[in-house]
Amino acid sequence: MAGAATSAGDLEFPEEEIALDPLCDEDSGSDYGTGSSEYSTDSLTSSIYEYRFENGRRYHAYKEGKYLLPNDEAEQERLDILHHIYVLLYKDKLHLAPVEEPQRILDIGTGTGIWAIDIAEKYPNAEVIGTDLSPIQPSWVPPNVQFQIDDAEADWTFARNSFDLVHIRHLNGAIKDWPKLIKEAFRCIKPGGWIELAEYELFLHSDDNTLPKDSSLYKYYDLCNQAATKLGREFIIAANLKPIILEAGFECATHQTMKVPFGTWPADKLQKEMGAYLYMTAEEGFAAFGMALLTRVMEMEVEEVNALIAQAKIDAKSRKIHSYSRQHIYYAQKPICSDDEEEGY
Template sequence: MDPANEFSTPIVTLAEWMGSKAPPNTPRPAVVVIPGAGGGTGSRANNSGHHGRYDSGCEMDDEENSDLVTISSEVTNIIWENGRRYHSYKEGRYPFPNDPLEQEREEILHHLFEKLLGGRLHMTSLDNPQTILDLGTGVGRWAVCMGYLYEDAVITGLDLSPIQDRYIPPNVGFVIDDIEDTWVDPPGSLDFVFCRNMSTSIRDWKRLFRQAYNAVSPGGWIEVQDLHWAFRCDDGTMPADWAPSILIDKIREGLRAMGIEMFAPTMHVHHAEAVGFTNLNATARRIPVGAWARDSELKDIGRLVRDVLCVGLHGMAIGPLTRGLGWSPERVQLFLVQVREGLMDHSVHACIYFHCLSAQKRLGSN
């Protein structure tokens, strides 16, 4: 079986995506790109007067094209571990699966974030954005929705896995890249940088904010949305040995062994200010875990949080606990039985926080 057939998205090389005009030494990542099916070759460059992640067009010789084909196989190869499928490009960089079960969790997360924002896709007030970058786009749902909402904008989603849908607006494209590598976006070329649900993935948040600041145009924005998974309880109903809380502690410990701090949302404001962003609007909303709340809206939100956990439980735990802490897969599975039981116990009134930060690059900034 062709490994690429495991993925829903057609794999296209950077040469096909960029056309035939950019300088031969144009910087690029591992350069597998998935453009919108309706846009055709070079659609990003043709849909806007602004540059996307790459300058429009690129004439590459046969040697360069052969290099791209080699890298394409690196992206589409399949890695199986403990019954889950993982990305092959930058293997091990992202500690969670990319298989259909994980994609289902991402879809639930998208619905949850929409509920938390009152049906909106972002908190930032945008004025006719032309270039939008979605960091860690995953299945690409947010990028696709933004493509329909802002038809004159060019939206680019970045991810390590080619798992995005093939049926997308012509102004949306996906690039396989590592967002913690050095960015190739020209300074001031982006109007809006968006990052969601990446607290369990990023190793150097300060560098990410710095690179975003350099790439954003004066007056442009960054928005970071994240769930802070530290369970809290105000009424004493959460036991000290509640299995879901213990699991989060263990996942955090395992991720730390990989260089990732999953409780990073509390530091986003500090990092944004440190690199020069202004007009910061930061919110932290307490939300229930499970359907125990009396308010109907909070009850629905709590169900979605529980569903995110239940659907994604194995995928969230298996990598950090086996790779980071050296647990056996069998030990993980046995512990997850207790965790699922704990999540279905409505007598425990646990909460987490939803963090959202919007920040602007000052007008006149270099």
């Protein structure tokens, strides 16, 4: 454990209260619309392919319904913005696990493939494989990258002890059996190799109680969490993955909790920038998360969901609400002297 902590010793993320920009409470105008602001939207700016369309959004067709977020162009842009937020959060790093010169890397739930492409460029001698339910990845990629259509919840077909790093990010809400998923990763990671997971709570927090429970913004997140829990895909698991990682056989497990502000209310420039990007994702993100969950699970009418989202967006523009998202980052090592074959994994 101590070795893992010192390997990433230059990156410490204490969960401190985010300092407030005193100008934000003037609320004389939003930073988020079009205009001259540094943080305005303007300035930040086979059957597998038979996609399912519902309520104006496109969803994957392969194993239809397993992943409730859309895969259309608007969602792909949102995912790429989230990747940029993580690069800022990690201080220009692509991973926190202390892996060195990996030869094979697996990215589960690769989405647009942006992390897989970036990591392939960082490690040009490594083979990088990205898997996803949706074939939305680009065709022109570095020569050491390949993408495969696959279901992370099915039995993995990769060979035992074949990867130096398995990367999993934002599968929260898509996975029912996390212990199985992490055991599959353990089986496929080489002795001495690493797993890294980045997951989020689908909820906003506020340290100064400026997010009222009667607001549409709070209600939106609360209803989405209720829906996910009904499906057995609760987002609260993000904060509780460390015991599952250790139970799978990993050691040197590290769990870091990081805050990403929602909006430009913080005083710190980096936090303000991350907050601006996170707000940008809300324009499409509210519908991306809410539409399927609230119509399919909570049986709300489309018009009702749209009205809730519209009000939540109004709340989100207020710089008097000092909210943030909580991200959970885990990395752990497979023991160098692992007998996972004898243990039946």
